[in-house]
Amino acid sequence: MMLLDVKDIATFYGASQALFGVNLHIAEGEVVALMGRNGMGKSTTIKSICNLMPPKSGEVRFDGATTGRLPPHKVARLGIGLVPEGRRCFPNLTVYENLVAAARPGRWTLERVNDLFPRLAERRDQMARSLSGGEQQMLAVGRALMTNPRLLILDEATEGLAPVIRQDIWRAIRTLKGDGLSILVVDKTLSELLPVADRCVVLENGKTVWAGPPDGLTPDLQDRYLGV
Template identity: 40%
Template sequence: MSELLALDNVSAGYGESVVLEGISLALNEGDSLALLGRNGVGKTSLLVTLMGLTRLHGGSIRWRGQDIARVPTYKRAHAGLGWVPQERMMYPSLTVEEHLTVVARPGEWNLQKIYEIFPRLKERRANMGNQLSGGEQQMLAIARALMINPSLLLLDEPMEGLAPIIVQELMRVIARLVSHGGMSVIVVEQHARLALSLTQKAIVLDRGRIVHQSDSASLLQDKEKLDRLVAVAA
């Protein structure tokens, strides 16, 4: 498959502060990647760097072979980068359906397909975004990103703070996105084994640098190495 995203020796941060150093990675069309590491090592900073929300201190970011270092966030979204931030960003003045239709772009994902994989959202389509439970808000955040029909979906801690039954439902949806093969996915997740079970490739960050790269299956099988790298027991 053709290369979708490539970072070459990227250093980035906030103002003069450098959070990420020497990051190099590549994703092809349809790849899925687990982005792992302890709290505060730069996982979210890497996602927001991809969206153009940090200061790039060095290196290059290529999207389908084109340098996007100076491309604004909204143009990256239009080019096919879909982002689901931790904060979810629900708008109290919009219904569930309005959250979805206001960002919709032509493509495979439409209201019918969203309601097929998230039947709860169909049931709550007339409710305001801030009237949903935490799990329903996370479903809506993912669904809203899908409605722009992205080529790459960035998921930042999608399971955080959710009930086990909701986690299982979201895992099913993410697994479907990955297995479909038409969309690349990067998952930032504290539950390392969960993220590895959903993806093909894995990267572990420590202090803003990549300290491990492998396929997800081999890291998942090496319990000692995984626990040492991410210090997460579950």
């Protein structure tokens, strides 16, 4: 079953057009990697899916429903959990308070999140601002999971983290995939990203230029669309 369907969206920052025709879809239980060099429209695509930056044209459908007229919080309530770039935890709340602030009933409980990230249980009563960057990233993922989403969106989930913490995040992503959660993930670490992805979507200059299975992303394509 198709969970998310993005059709030919165009999105603007004021008068400046950022997306010129992005197409992607995600089925139930599928992990899709959204790829491209810096500045090619990945984060804008995510903001458009969540209606933080509504597209001027094209269509976003989630579970068959058009999201175009919905405010972002109602899009989230449809079942989209966002882990934004830069984490954006609530700094003046404790780990526990961050996790329960937007919690909704479902399979993902505080106990399950703590099992996935034991460090969060250890730091339950610490203020989020006192956590390391990696711990804040775990908290951001855990907070999104506590909304019990049908689709989890991870924007640069391991950027700037120490290698051991990156491995913790990738381990969690593999666990979530095994649990059947649909995931849209942006990351630059191809060695970790490609093995977990079912399909890849590549953007260039705000357009979808390639989509297919990870083994179809040849070295030539990687060099053309992802190389520095």
